[in-house]
Amino acid sequence: MSLVWRLLATLAAGAILTALLVRTAPGYGSNERDLDIRRNGPASSQPSLPWWYSREFHAPIHQLVAQRAMPTALAVTGGLALAWLISLASALASTRWPSRTLENGAFAGAMLLQCLPAGLLALLLLVFGFRGALAVALALALALGPRVWQVSRAILAHAAASPCLLLARAQGFGPWRLIARRLLPLAAPELRALGAVSVTLAISLAIPLETILDVPGLGQLAWQAALSRDLPLLVQLMTLVTLVVVVAGELARSKSA
Amino acid sequence: MKVAAAVLLLLLSLAALSASWIAPDGGQMQFRDHINEPPSSQFPLGTDPLGRDRFARLLSGARISLLLAPAAALLAVLLGAVIGIAAGLRSGWLAHLLSAACDLTLALPWFFLLLTLRALIPIDVAPPVSLLVTFALLGLLGWAGPARVVQAGVHLTLRAPHILALRARGAAPLRVLTRHLLPELAPLLAGQFLALAPVFLLAEANLGLLGLGVSEPMASWGNLLKELESVAVAGPAALLHSWWLLAPLAGLLLSTGSLFILAPREVTP
Numbered sequence: 428m429s430l431v432w433r434l435l436a437t438l439a440a441g442a443i444l445t446a447l448l449v450r451t452a453p454g455y456g457s458n459e460r461d462l463d464i465r466r467n468g469p470a471s472s473q474p475s476l477p478w479w480y481s482r483e484f485h486a487p488i489h490q491l492v493a494q495r496a497m498p499t500a501l502a503v504t505g506g507l508a509l510a511w512l513i514s515l516a517s518a519l520a521s522t523r524w525p526s527r528t529l530e531n532g533a534f535a536g537a538m539l540l541q542c543l544p545a546g547l548l549a550l551l552l553l554v555f556g557f558r559g560a561l562a563v564a565l566a567l568a569l570a571l572g573p574r575v576w577q578v579s580r581a582i583l584a585h586a587a588a589s590p591c592l593l594l595a596r597a598q599g600f601g602p603w604r605l606i607a608r609r610l611l612p613l614a615a616p617e618l619r620a621l622g623a624v625s626v627t628l629a630i631s632l633a634i635p636l637e638t639i640l641d642v643p644g645l646g647q648l649a650w651q652a653a654l655s656r657d658l659p660l661l662v663q664l665m666t667l668v669t670l671v672v673v674v675a676g677e678l679a680r681s682k683s684a
Numbered sequence: 685m686k687v688a689a690a691v692l693l694l695l696l697s698l699a700a701l702s703a704s705w706i707a708p709d710g711g712q713m714q715f716r717d718h719i720n721e722p723p724s725s726q727f728p729l730g731t732d733p734l735g736r737d738r739f740a741r742l743l744s745g746a747r748i749s750l751l752l753a754p755a756a757a758l759l760a761v762l763l764g765a766v767i768g769i770a771a772g773l774r775s776g777w778l779a780h781l782l783s784a785a786c787d788l789t790l791a792l793p794w795f796f797l798l799l800t801l802r803a804l805i806p807i808d809v810a811p812p813v814s815l816l817v818t819f820a821l822l823g824l825l826g827w828a829g830p831a832r833v834v835q836a837g838v839h840l841t842l843r844a845p846h847i848l849a850l851r852a853r854g855a856a857p858l859r860v861l862t863r864h865l866l867p868e869l870a871p872l873l874a875g876q877f878l879a880l881a882p883v884f885l886l887a888e889a890n891l892g893l894l895g896l897g898v899s900e901p902m903a904s905w906g907n908l909l910k911e912l913e914s915v916a917v918a919g920p921a922a923l924l925h926s927w928w929l930l931a932p933l934a935g936l937l938l939s940t941g942s943l944f945i946l947a948p949r950e951v952t953p
Binding site for chain 2: 440448538539541542543544545546547550551553554555556627630631632634635638639649650652653654656657658661662664665668669672673676
């Protein structure tokens with residue numbers, strides 16, 4: 428299926444889901460005031476809002492998204508770049524200079540980081556005085572890095588054992604030339620697929636991280652929408668991030684093809 | 685290593701099961717003369733701002749987290765197995781539909797989806813219902829990974845020589861499924877279960893930290909960790925001074941670590 432069809436299908440699914448969820452949501456057409464008998468006065472009635480309007484923030488959803496997209500984009504891009512830089516560098520280093528001790532140490536560290544919930548990583552960064560989008564990027568790198576390292580290490584190790592690498596080594600390729608000209612191009616399709624998966628993970632992790640580190644991004648907006656049961660906002664946010672994820676996946680796939 | 689992890693997990697599970705004996709009230713009893721106290725002989729981990737015994741709540745939270753996260757993983761694996769086997773055995777539109785659903789679910793940023801579905805639950809729902817709903821949602825959203833693995837496993841197994849020979853001899857499809865396919869898929873399913881259980885433990889902890897997990901007054905490791913927020917802004921010294929607040933983290937680290945070690949390396953996320 429082409430990219431355009433996938434995007435259209437995602438948009439259509441999102442629109443149908445929005446309409447369905449809004450219509451079937453408990454308390455549709457009424458607000459909290461109407462449900463609470465103590466506050467249910469004659470002045471509490473409110474006109475029903477259109478589906479592109481946030482019930483919680485009383486503003487058009489596109490406006491809210493425009494305001495909040497930049498901090499999330501910066502934090503997610505920074506976190507992904509940091510996670511990939513460190514993970515790929517250490518995976519390449521362990522492929523180039525294999526050492527069982529280092530490998531076991533790195534594996535234990537990666538395992539420890541994977542046992543911590545992302546929200547707790549954010550709290551620990553908060554304890555040590557980190558704040559803002561930088562802290563979100565750092566927490567993302569800490570949460571994603573071990574997963575990216577583990578998978579990229581396996582991909583590179585598999586690629587390093589392929590016959591064309593052995594041939595290049597026999598032809599006298601230097602270590603850096605071997606990595607740049609043979610190893611990385613060989614592993615590129617799988618690394619790109621891993622890149623697409625890491626984008627999905629990073630966007631999901633933005634919710635607890637932005638909420639705990641108090642960064643006014645899309646993740647925090649989703650949390651506020653969930654707390655206040657603002658379903659139109661929540662569903663449209665989900666559609667938007669799904670679109671981003673689908674585009675990232677398609678880009679990875681089209682480059683690999 | 686795996687034996688040590690299994691023993692540790694067993695000990696944690698025994699501690700969790702003994703919660704109803706140590707704290708029959710589920711850590712919900714308030715000691716109003718002992719509000720926010722540090723550890724003592726009476727309260728090994730102190731009391732919280734509502735005067736509840738933190739140790740009793742830790743054990744009670746362990747029971748909820750350690751029982752329901754694997755239950756959610758089991759639900760996800762069962763769903764994944766049914767869908768994966770159906771997609772692997774059938775060809776044509778059903779297989780395509782199931783594959784597409786699997787692709788779409790895997791592509792969705794699942795924490796957003798989880799929040800959306802969690803937000804559909806009414807605000808005034810009873811705590812036990814919120815508990816079951818939280819873990820049921822985790823189970824229902826986690827099917828796609830196991831389904832994809834099972835589908836690939838079915839394709840591979842169906843091409844194995846002994847299965848081809850059986851089918852050529854006219855063995856009934858149900859017999860092939862129950863006598864040969866399912867036993868061959870069992871290790872795959874066990875691996876998926878061991879990989880998903882810690883992921884769900886962590887997801888519940890994240891939801892608890894956001895105030896969207898198991899609701900008060902019930903305890904889970906996730907909502908117990910939320911107490912750390914009160915000391916986080918005060919710096920590392922305050923955190924070290926209130927070290928007992930880290931007890932749920934220790935439980936979470938030990939249990940998820942043990943589960944990750946028990947899972948085969950190929951399926952560890």
